[in-house]
Amino acid sequence: MSQTLQSTPRADSFFMPAEFEPHAGTWMLWPQRPDNWRLGGKPAQKAFAAVASAIAQFEPVTMGVKTDQYSNARQMLPSHIRVVEIANNDSWLRDCGPTFVVDGKGGLRGVDWSFNAWGGLFNGLYFPWDLDDAVAQKVLEIERVDRYKAPLVLEGGSIHVDGEGTCITTAECLLSPGRNPDLSKDGIEAHLKNYLNVEKVLWVPRGVFHDETTGHVDNILCYLRPGVVALTWTDDKSDPQYERSAEAYDYLTSQPDAKGRKLEVHKIHQPNPILITDEEAEGVDAADGTLPREAGDRMAASYINFYLCNGGAVIPSFDDPHDAPALETLQKLLPDRRVVSVPAREILLGGGNIHCITQQQPK
Numbered sequence: 001m002s003q004t005l006q007s008t009p010r011a012d013s014f015f016m017p018a019e020f021e022p023h024a025g026t027w028m029l030w031p032q033r034p035d036n037w038r039l040g041g042k043p044a045q046k047a048f049a050a051v052a053s054a055i056a057q058f059e060p061v062t063m064g065v066k067t068d069q070y071s072n073a074r075q076m077l078p079s080h081i082r083v084v085e086i087a088n089n090d091s092w093l094r095d096c097g098p099t100f101v102v103d104g105k106g107g108l109r110g111v112d113w114s115f116n117a118w119g120g121l122f123n124g125l126y127f128p129w130d131l132d133d134a135v136a137q138k139v140l141e142i143e144r145v146d147r148y149k150a151p152l153v154l155e156g157g158s159i160h161v162d163g164e165g166t167c168i169t170t171a172e173c174l175l176s177p178g179r180n181p182d183l184s185k186d187g188i189e190a191h192l193k194n195y196l197n198v199e200k201v202l203w204v205p206r207g208v209f210h211d212e213t214t215g216h217v218d219n220i221l222c223y224l225r226p227g228v229v230a231l232t233w234t235d236d237k238s239d240p241q242y243e244r245s246a247e248a249y250d251y252l253t254s255q256p257d258a259k260g261r262k263l264e265v266h267k268i269h270q271p272n273p274i275l276i277t278d279e280e281a282e283g284v285d286a287a288d289g290t291l292p293r294e295a296g297d298r299m300a301a302s303y304i305n306f307y308l309c310n311g312g313a314v315i316p317s318f319d320d321p322h323d324a325p326a327l328e329t330l331q332k333l334l335p336d337r338r339v340v341s342v343p344a345r346e347i348l349l350g351g352g353n354i355h356c357i358t359q360q361q362p363k
């Protein structure tokens with residue numbers, strides 16, 4: 001059974017381990033909503049199935065799916081991927097799922113944040129989001145894991161931790177008015193410290209240009225190991241991403257982490273600008289209250305939005321000249337992992353990427 005605890009992970013000596021630590025498995029959700037995914041989600045379903053299969057080479061994968069897509073998902077996914085019915089509004093398990101915490105002695109619990117579709121009625125991406133908001137609790141119940149209900153609107157894609165006391169987030173996202181308008185920066189930081197059990201929060205100013213999440217950290221940078229970070233980059237000073245990445249680089253290289261280390265920051269050049277085509281835009285249903293997809297809009301493409309799994313790393317590719325150098329550099333930076341790439345344009349067209357659709361359950 002799973003019960004809701006009244007304390008905090010910090011009070012109970014539980015903490016969020018880094019993604020690069022061993023996993024028991026990965027959670028995902030199946031895409032289908034036609035006002036976000038073109039052609040009723042069919043191309044995205046193939047891309048999600050490819051991501052799930054790539055991860056399943058390294059660790060068990062569970063796919064949550066709405067009732068009406070159960071049969072289709074079951075047939076499209078190999079039998080070693082577990083498929084369970086979980087109602088949802090869309091397919092971003094990173095953001096609506098739980099953040100698992102451990103005690104280092106075999107104990108596992110989960111933090112259930114409040115989810116409001118990346119900004120609620122202020123600038124959220126769809127309405128309603130009630131089914132998404134219930135996903136974390138359902139995952140924890142399936143796993144019989146006790147739950148902390150955190151008094152904070154937060155998505156998993158807005159935090160990265162090193163498992164050694166440091167959390168990195170962006171001010172653009174966590175201080176945006178659509179999430180926790182009644183909390184000060186100090187108040188938000190106090191919740192991060194209590195629910196992730198970290199000592200230090202690093203506030204990178206902004207995320208990736210035109211990111212519809214209001215600048216999630218998981219699209220601009222990620223931890224490779226303690227003290228070592230990869231950052232999306234462009235050498236083109238006229239690109240709106242240049243200033244964002246440069247300020248992140250300056251910030252990260254000037255702030256010691258919780259252990260007093262100066263971060264080592266590796267630049268990964270972004271793909272050339274990726275714009276939505278006429279055909280892609282035409283395939284998405286218009287719906288009141290959902291962010292429209294317009295032809296010519298630039299998507300927030302970044303190789304950083306990848307997923308670390310047991311002995312592996314699953315990296316997005318975009319059919320772009322920067323794909324091969326990104327893969328090669330990440331393979332060199334992750335020598336103990338097998339780096340594999342999965343074509344991810346169809347995931348990007350939904351507004352995120354491989355990291356956004358996955359959530360690790362630690363061992």
Ligand code: KQY
Nearest residue numbers: 092157213350351352356
């Ligand atoms: O990037 C993410 N973490 C999620 C993006 C959600 C986009 C919804 N259209």
